[in-house]
Amino acid sequence: MKSAGSTDNSIHEPARPSWDDYFFEIADTVSKRATCNRGKSGCVVVRDRRILVTGFVGSPSGFPHCDDIGHQMKKLVHEDGQVTEHCMRTIHAEQNAICQAARQGISLDGATVYTRMTPCRTCAMLIINCGIKKVFCERKYHAGSESEDMFHEAGIHLEYKYHEPQDYLNET
Numbered sequence: 001m002k003s004a005g006s007t008d009n010s011i012h013e014p015a016r017p018s019w020d021d022y023f024f025e026i027a028d029t030v031s032k033r034a035t036c037n038r039g040k041s042g043c044v045v046v047r048d049r050r051i052l053v054t055g056f057v058g059s060p061s062g063f064p065h066c067d068d069i070g071h072q073m074k075k076l077v078h079e080d081g082q083v084t085e086h087c088m089r090t091i092h093a094e095q096n097a098i099c100q101a102a103r104q105g106i107s108l109d110g111a112t113v114y115t116r117m118t119p120c121r122t123c124a125m126l127i128i129n130c131g132i133k134k135v136f137c138e139r140k141y142h143a144g145s146e147s148e149d150m151f152h153e154a155g156i157h158l159e160y161k162y163h164e165p166q167d168y169l170n171e172t
Contacts, residue, residue: 019049023114024138024161027093030054031116035065036090039166041116043093045101045108045132052106055097057090066090084143094123098130108132117166118144118158128154135159139166 017025023044030042034057043055059065066072072089091099094115101108109131113119118141119127127135128150134157141147142165151158 020114020136020161023051023136026051026054027114027116027138030056031093032056034058034090034093035067036071036087037067038071038087039117041093043097043113043115045097045111045113047108047111052108052111053097053100053104055093055095055100057093058096059090064089092120092123094119094127098126101130112136117141118147120144121146121150123147124150127151128156133157136161138162139164141166 023046027042027044030044031040032042034040034042036057036059039057041057045052045054066087066089071087073085074088076084076086078084094113097113098108100106111130111132112134113127113132114136116138118137118139119135120141120143124147135151136159138161140160140163148158
């Protein structure tokens with residue numbers, strides 16, 4: 001029996017999220033600022049469980065957004081002959097986060113990235129060169145195997161919350 005004035009909040013409060021789930025939830029919230037509807041993504045970069053920077057998919061500062069004037073699609077022909085289309089108006093969430101760190105003078109050496117899906121090849125190269133040591137993705141990017149190989153070769157820990165590919169608008 002409880003004494004008057006005592007409270008037991010554990011019955012009514014939901015369980016605290018794990019650190020990984022917490023940072024994934026923040027990345028999801030950051031993704032809501034994205035300005036290209038073809039795969040709204042957000043990125044959180046942390047070190048020692050402290051947020052260093054965030055980034056979302058969007059056009060460079062001062063440039064028009066896809067959501068306002070449409071996509072700037074370009075075709076890419078791969079070595080195997082496959083042709084894919086990509087929106088070139090925006091930069092990726094990981095790129096934006098890295099740029100924010102550079103502008104603020106924040107080292108990302110030894111940091112961890114939380115993002116919606118496997119970073120693309122360009123983002124993977126930037127992550128490697130920044131000295132980031134861990135990449136946690138919510139889901140796989142359907143064309144992310146090259147990035148996975150690069151992370152493995154660079155000794156970067158890559159982990160997925162879910163192993164199915166991320167669905168997004170006009171997937172190519």
